[in-house]
Amino acid sequence: MPVNNIKDVVSVFLVEDDEEDFILLKEYLKDIPYPEYTIFRFKDVQSALDELKNNSFQYDIFIIDHFLGSYTGMDLFAEIRSLLGDVPAILISGLSAEELKSIAFRSGFADCIEKRNLSARNLSKALLSVQRILEDPSQNKKRNLSEDSYQVETIRMDAIGSFSGGIAHDFNNLLNIIIANLDLLEMQCKEQPAVLSRIQSAQNAIMRGADVNKKLLNFSRKQFLNPIQSDPNSLISDFLTSSKDLFPENVKMEFDLSIGENIFPIDPIEFANTLSHLLQNAKEAIEENGGRVLLETFVITIDSKKKGGFSDLGKGDYFLLRVGDNGSGMNQEHQGKIYDPFFTTKSKGKNTGLGLSMIYGFVKRCGGRIFVESHSGVGSDFLLFFPVQNFKSNPDSDKKTLQVISKTIIYFCEEGPVSSLVSYYLESLGHSVLRVNDLQKLKSFPGLKNEDLICISEMWKKDFQEWKELLLDMKKSNSKLIIYDFSFLRDDWENENSLKIQWPISRKSLESHFGRN
Numbered sequence: 001m002p003v004n005n006i007k008d009v010v011s012v013f014l015v016e017d018d019e020e021d022f023i024l025l026k027e028y029l030k031d032i033p034y035p036e037y038t039i040f041r042f043k044d045v046q047s048a049l050d051e052l053k054n055n056s057f058q059y060d061i062f063i064i065d066h067f068l069g070s071y072t073g074m075d076l077f078a079e080i081r082s083l084l085g086d087v088p089a090i091l092i093s094g095l096s097a098e099e100l101k102s103i104a105f106r107s108g109f110a111d112c113i114e115k116r117n118l119s120a121r122n123l124s125k126a127l128l129s130v131q132r133i134l135e136d137p138s139q140n141k142k143r144n145l146s147e148d149s150y151q152v153e154t155i156r157m158d159a160i161g162s163f164s165g166g167i168a169h170d171f172n173n174l175l176n177i178i179i180a181n182l183d184l185l186e187m188q189c190k191e192q193p194a195v196l197s198r199i200q201s202a203q204n205a206i207m208r209g210a211d212v213n214k215k216l217l218n219f220s221r222k223q224f225l226n227p228i229q230s231d232p233n234s235l236i237s238d239f240l241t242s243s244k245d246l247f248p249e250n251v252k253m254e255f256d257l258s259i260g261e262n263i264f265p266i267d268p269i270e271f272a273n274t275l276s277h278l279l280q281n282a283k284e285a286i287e288e289n290g291g292r293v294l295l296e297t298f299v300i301t302i303d304s305k306k307k308g309g310f311s312d313l314g315k316g317d318y319f320l321l322r323v324g325d326n327g328s329g330m331n332q333e334h335q336g337k338i339y340d341p342f343f344t345t346k347s348k349g350k351n352t353g354l355g356l357s358m359i360y361g362f363v364k365r366c367g368g369r370i371f372v373e374s375h376s377g378v379g380s381d382f383l384l385f386f387p388v389q390n391f392k393s394n395p396d397s398d399k400k401t402l403q404v405i406s407k408t409i410i411y412f413c414e415e416g417p418v419s420s421l422v423s424y425y426l427e428s429l430g431h432s433v434l435r436v437n438d439l440q441k442l443k444s445f446p447g448l449k450n451e452d453l454i455c456i457s458e459m460w461k462k463d464f465q466e467w468k469e470l471l472l473d474m475k476k477s478n479s480k481l482i483i484y485d486f487s488f489l490r491d492d493w494e495n496e497n498s499l500k501i502q503w504p505i506s507r508k509s510l511e512s513h514f515g516r517n
């Protein structure tokens with residue numbers, strides 16, 4: 001939101017019963033250079049409600065503490081909304097970020113802040129985001145829909161996981177009984193080769209059943225992990241060395257592993273199984289027509305400065321495992337089901353449909369998150385984030401910082417994990433990235449005449465042709481404008497007006513194009 005749309009003086013209705021927290025909030029608000037925030041503080045629920053009954057239109061923004069004696073901030077805010085309707089409010093709490101977001105957004109708050117992360121910077125960001133919602137209320141509706149969708153999906157997957165875990169547990173008991181009896185028969189039939197052969201065939205089938213059962217337990221998060229201090233990059237290198245024949249000749253494998261040792265606790269066997277399933281899926285998506293498979297690892301730091309669009313990730317270090325391909329891709333309906341046990345888009349008998357379910361369970365048990373972005377005819381990209389709490393990095397592992405001149409990049413894209421990751425990479429190189437998905441809003445952007453402007457778009461985006469026409473008009477008055485297209489085309493298509501970067505978009509390709517002066 002442009003600065004000239006923000007009021008010079010903003011009145012804040014604060015409900016906070018703790019004196020020390022109030023003093024801290026007041027000092028942080030004083031440290032914010034613009035705009036000026038005037039605080040009206042109320043110590044309890046009753047005095048706050050009495051004030052609003054008499055002066056209901058005096059306040060611009062509401063900040064409410066989570067716990068207010070026998071009341072909660074959500075109870076108070078529900079009463080405030082019954083008096084005033086929808087008003088912009090921020091919830092402050094001692095709960096963790098994940099719990100807090102769920103509670104706050106369901107209760108109608110526009111934003112929330114953990115008390116342990118309270119600072120002038122975080123407070124300013126939250127207040128400005130609330131003022132953006134005042135300018136464009138649709139933004140709050142979009143976020144609430146996104147949060148609700150995530151909560152529904154989490155509940156659904158937990159329910160499926162609990163059901164799968166119960167079945168797997170009972171099935172495991174049955175398998176143990178069958179295995180024990182087959183072992184006894186084997187000992188008694190050593191002199192009967194024909195019978196012994198049938199027993200061994202049954203034992204092999206039971207072991208395959210046990211493997212399927214293990215995947216169900218993995219999905220349901222009831223399979224125990226055995227984490228040890230490991231370097232995932234070494235595990236990946238070992239896997240690739242032993243799997244040289246995994247891909248046919250018409251599949252090009254590209255991998256870019258983060259430099260040096262990145263050591264943290266992880267179960268090496270489950271990690272290798274996860275990698276194997278992801279690469280196998282990528283191979284099957286492209287082996288008919290050929291194509292590219294991208295394997296990347298990267299250590300990402302999420303903090304208040306760099307969220308990179310991954311709002312579901314808490315602050316901290318994450319080891320990112322990324323596997324992308326430019327294969328057939330998936331439609332939206334299939335993407336919503338890919339983690340369900342036994343769901344598969346492949347022909348009957350080709351696999352069990354448990355690979356991605358197992359990966360989902362493994363990542364969740366590690367405390368991580370898995371994201372997928374896929375477009376029919378473009379390809380798929382899986383991003384696995386593993387939280388690193390006891391991170392040990394080789395002091396010689398850091399890359400030499402690329403010296404680049406910071407430029408403004410307008411990125412016309414759909415909201416999703418890939419655009420978030422691309423933005424993170426570009427911002428890490430020192431550029432300023434503005435992600436837009438609305439051409440009408442873009443036309444009013446004051447920086448369009450900037451000579452150092454770079455514009456990027458995704459060719460599969462719905463309004464791509466209209467975007468290209470807009471850029472060609474801009475180029476008539478700004479010959480220095482640089483245009484890039486993220487392309488799903490497999491040929492060497494180029495044109496004089498733009499440069500092409502092929503999906504999946506790798507970190508190396510971004511550094512090659514944007515990491516130089």
